[in-house]
Amino acid sequence: MESLLEQLSEKLKREIDDTERLAAAQKVAEAVIEALDKPNASPDGIREAAIAALGDAIERAESAVATAERRLRGE
Amino acid sequence: MASDSWVLASVEARGYCGIGAKAQTLSLDRPVLVLVGPNGSGKSTWVSAIEWALFGELSFGKDFSIDELRGNRAEAHRVYMHEGCSETAVVLRLRREGSTMEWGRVRRRQKPQPSHDEVTCTIDGAAVAADPAEVLGITPDIFSRVVAPRQASLQALISSEDKDRNAALDQLFGIERLNTLTVGLSRARDELTRRVRELDERFDAMASRLQEEVARRFDRRSDARSKALDAGIDAGELTLGGGRSLIASLSKALSVDLATGLDKVSSLRTVHHHLESAADQLWSRPGPQDRLNRLTRFKTAVEGARERWQNALRAHKDAAADLDSLRASIGSEEEVKSAIAEAESQLSDVGQQLSAASKRAAVLVQARDWLREHEHAPGDELDCPVCERPMVAQELEQLVDAAIEALQADDGEIARLNTERQKADDTLREAKEKQRQLERAIEDLSDAEDEASVRRSELVSALQTALDMWGGEKVDEIEKPVMEQCARALEAGQRPRRQGDEGREDDETLDAELRETLAVGDNMLASTREELAKAGREAEALRERVIAIQRLVEFLEAAEELDALDGDVAGDDLMAARARLQAIEDWRETLRIVTSVAGDVSVAMAEERVGAVSPKINDWFGRISQHDRLKGARVYVETSRAGGIVKNAYRVRAVDPADPWEVAPGPMLSGGYQTVLTVAALCALADVDAGGHQLGLLILDEPTQSLDPEMSQQMGKVLGASAHAPTTIVTTTDKAFADAVMQGAGAGRTKYVPLKRWTAAQGTQFEGEGE
Numbered sequence: 001m002e003s004l005l006e007q008l009s010e011k012l013k014r015e016i017d018d019t020e021r022l023a024a025a026q027k028v029a030e031a032v033i034e035a036l037d038k039p040n041a042s043p044d045g046i047r048e049a050a051i052a053a054l055g056d057a058i059e060r061a062e063s064a065v066a067t068a069e070r071r072l073r074g075e
Numbered sequence: 076m077a078s079d080s081w082v083l084a085s086v087e088a089r090g091y092c093g094i095g096a097k098a099q100t101l102s103l104d105r106p107v108l109v110l111v112g113p114n115g116s117g118k119s120t121w122v123s124a125i126e127w128a129l130f131g132e133l134s135f136g137k138d139f140s141i142d143e144l145r146g147n148r149a150e151a152h153r154v155y156m157h158e159g160c161s162e163t164a165v166v167l168r169l170r171r172e173g174s175t176m177e178w179g180r181v182r183r184r185q186k187p188q189p190s191h192d193e194v195t196c197t198i199d200g201a202a203v204a205a206d207p208a209e210v211l212g213i214t215p216d217i218f219s220r221v222v223a224p225r226q227a228s229l230q231a232l233i234s235s236e237d238k239d240r241n242a243a244l245d246q247l248f249g250i251e252r253l254n255t256l257t258v259g260l261s262r263a264r265d266e267l268t269r270r271v272r273e274l275d276e277r278f279d280a281m282a283s284r285l286q287e288e289v290a291r292r293f294d295r296r297s298d299a300r301s302k303a304l305d306a307g308i309d310a311g312e313l314t315l316g317g318g319r320s321l322i323a324s325l326s327k328a329l330s331v332d333l334a335t336g337l338d339k340v341s342s343l344r345t346v347h348h349h350l351e352s353a354a355d356q357l358w359s360r361p362g363p364q365d366r367l368n369r370l371t372r373f374k375t376a377v378e379g380a381r382e383r384w385q386n387a388l389r390a391h392k393d394a395a396a397d398l399d400s401l402r403a404s405i406g407s408e409e410e411v412k413s414a415i416a417e418a419e420s421q422l423s424d425v426g427q428q429l430s431a432a433s434k435r436a437a438v439l440v441q442a443r444d445w446l447r448e449h450e451h452a453p454g455d456e457l458d459c460p461v462c463e464r465p466m467v468a469q470e471l472e473q474l475v476d477a478a479i480e481a482l483q484a485d486d487g488e489i490a491r492l493n494t495e496r497q498k499a500d501d502t503l504r505e506a507k508e509k510q511r512q513l514e515r516a517i518e519d520l521s522d523a524e525d526e527a528s529v530r531r532s533e534l535v536s537a538l539q540t541a542l543d544m545w546g547g548e549k550v551d552e553i554e555k556p557v558m559e560q561c562a563r564a565l566e567a568g569q570r571p572r573r574q575g576d577e578g579r580e581d582d583e584t585l586d587a588e589l590r591e592t593l594a595v596g597d598n599m600l601a602s603t604r605e606e607l608a609k610a611g612r613e614a615e616a617l618r619e620r621v622i623a624i625q626r627l628v629e630f631l632e633a634a635e636e637l638d639a640l641d642g643d644v645a646g647d648d649l650m651a652a653r654a655r656l657q658a659i660e661d662w663r664e665t666l667r668i669v670t671s672v673a674g675d676v677s678v679a680m681a682e683e684r685v686g687a688v689s690p691k692i693n694d695w696f697g698r699i700s701q702h703d704r705l706k707g708a709r710v711y712v713e714t715s716r717a718g719g720i721v722k723n724a725y726r727v728r729a730v731d732p733a734d735p736w737e738v739a740p741g742p743m744l745s746g747g748y749q750t751v752l753t754v755a756a757l758c759a760l761a762d763v764d765a766g767g768h769q770l771g772l773l774i775l776d777e778p779t780q781s782l783d784p785e786m787s788q789q790m791g792k793v794l795g796a797s798a799h800a801p802t803t804i805v806t807t808t809d810k811a812f813a814d815a816v817m818q819g820a821g822a823g824r825t826k827y828v829p830l831k832r833w834t835a836a837q838g839t840q841f842e843g844e845g846e
Contacts, residue, residue: 058270
């Protein structure tokens with residue numbers, strides 16, 4: 001029986017054409033399945049794993065917005 | 076369930092929950108094991124010992140509420156240990172096709188955490204990694220779902236609450252993990268959405284402010300452009316190159332060295348400041364202002380002094396003319412003096428005559444009075460008091476009277492002499508008045524002469540002051556003619572003034588020099604003023620050029636500021652932020668797809684499981700059911716999606732195979748049949764899905780709730796007869812049910828294990844043990 005990750009991966013390949021997006025989705029799938037396989041896996045654990053899979057994208061976006069705000073204020 | 080499953084042969088336990096320190100062994104040497112005993116006798120303890128041995132803790136079953144969460148949760152892990160025991164040990168022995176496995180777990184009170192447990196696994200005496208997933212392919216999830224469905228699941232399955240039943244079936248079907256997955260992904264997506272929304276709002280606010288700022292700067296540039304054009308800048312000059320050209324031209328006009336390196340607007344601004352200072356200096360003192368000031372001071376001082384001197388000369392001349400006129404009118408001083416002397420002499424003579432006449436008159440009056448006082452006979456003669464000749468008294472008296480009359484009559488001698496004296500007196504007074512007039516005129520002439528002299532001195536002093544002024548300042552070459560003429564005038568003024576007509580000649584000479592000096596000064600003043608006006612006009616023109624350049628620089632600065640906003644903030648930081656936000660948006664979309672796909676997998680899995688399980692449920696239910704019509708059962712699933720989360724709504728129904736009638740758990744289905752439906756579902760799941768594990772075991776813990784004795788026995792028979800797992804453990808308090816299981820399975824395939832009522836002293840004990 002194929003694993004859950006394999007099932008997800010197969011379906012993701014069918015759903016996503018864009019290579020870069022597919023790679024990102026695979027990365028998320030691997031991260032969340034790893035979190036799911038941990039003892040006492042919870043939705044919040046999955047959420048954290050999915051967010052963590054983004055790397056520092058959010059922090060970089062916040063930093064970029066803050067930088068633009070400072071620049072606009074003339075600082 | 077895999078065909079090469081390990082079969083549980085025995086469970087040996089000591090110090091585990093209700094099992095005391097003395098080791099006890101539950102032997103499973105037959106396919107069906109029925110644990111029978113009163114409530115609390117330890118049936119569930121024995122079946123839970125298997126799970127504990129494998130995983131170190133129980134995922135469900137007993138409710139080990141844990142209050143103490145601090146530290147390493149030692150107390151939480153000691154709850155599995157029998158009170159008073161220093162350690163807990165459970166050993167599972169399994170066999171498969173000639174091989175044996177021994178799995179053991181020992182927990183010590185000193186270190187009760189699972190990570191400190193001593194877990195061992197040997198296969199045919201050889202130690203292998205004690206990993207249940209590795210050696211048995213089983214996880215706590217699979218165990219609780221397939222091997223030993225928990226009592227709570229059974230309760231939930233037979234309840235009428237869709238939510239609980241769905242959750243329970245999700246659990247039993249193995250969908251729960253996917254639910255956890257999709258809910259977690261959805262939460263991640265929600266979190267991303269929230270954070271993206273916050274960032275989007277900040278970004279939108281920023282973009283709005285930027286838009287306003289761009290508009291403001293654009294207006295400022297437009298305004299600056301209009302001002303620059305109004306200041307005379309050509310549209311084609313509104314560039315940095317245009318600014319350089321204008322600065323070069325203005326530098327030349329202001330005689331300022333041309334600055335280099337004018338390749339930035341800020342450089343233009345700096346150079347413009349320098350040029351503005353130079354132009355302001357020129358503007359404040361354009362051309363020969365000092366010369367104009369000097370000439371003005373000279374003209375004011377000398378012209379004023381000359382005018383005062385000329386006035387004094389005219390006054391002197393008038394005084395002299397007045398004196399001459401007076402002399403011509405009343406005579407010279409000598410003539411007046413002579414007239415006075417003559418008048419005085421005449422007055423003296425008349426006075427003397429008048430005195431003599433008065434004396435005579437007085438004598439005559441005395442004589443007349445005497446004659447009248449004395450009587451005289453006619454003919455008496457008397458000596459004439461005047462002529463001393465003898466005269467008749469009467470005649471004498473007549474003569475005296477006549478003499479008095481001649482003296483004192485109105486037209487007498489005395490009256491005549493008084494008149495003469497009055498005339499002489501008037502003549503004298505008039506002469507003296509003339510004399511005073513002459514004296515005043517002479518005095519006036521003298522005063523005028525003094526005034527002219529003083530004014531002349533002042534004039535000379537003014538000329539000297541002017542020369543000193545020129546000597547003390549940097550004299551413009553152009554001023555030299557007036558200065559030299561002034562020196563000549565001073566020289567004329569400093570020569571001693573002669574008297575009389577020569578003095579007047581000297582005055583005329585000086586005045587001629589003065590007139591010439593002032594004429595030269597006036598000419599120079601006029602030309603200087605003209606020169607100054609011209610310089611002023613030039614300075615004004617330069618100043619306008621400075622202002623024009625200032626307007627140009629302001630325009631260039633405004634344009635630069637606008638460009639900076641467009642190219643810098645908008646082009647860099649803002650776009651970078653936008654790109655980052657877009658990246659997160661991409662991630663959010665990716666998460667949406669992953670969530671959706673996970674939901675699809677969940678749906679597919681649920682449908683697959685339901686499709687496999689439904690015939691089995693029907694089979695099990697049909698064999699157990701004693702109902703007149705409800706001889707079958709089915710399960711199907713309806714899925715819905717909300718926020719990316721897939722919800723599986725399972726419908727478990729008892730059905731009449733001959734009729735479309737179906738009954739859902741609830742008021743229409745009795746509690747007993749709900750239990751039958753539930754057990755049928757559990758058995759069906761065990762039939763179709765062992766989760767890929769190799770543990771040949773099914774545990775049904777108290778499956779007869781709400782069943783009547785007849786139904787209970789029927790279920791026991793069916794379970795006993797139909798048990799598919801290599802080993803099936805059934806626990807029950809119902810001895811009749813236990814007997815039915817034995818009956819169904821056959822005595823040779825069934826092991827009946829009765830348990831004593833649990834006591835604190837003995838703990839869990841099998842019947843016959845300790846007797």
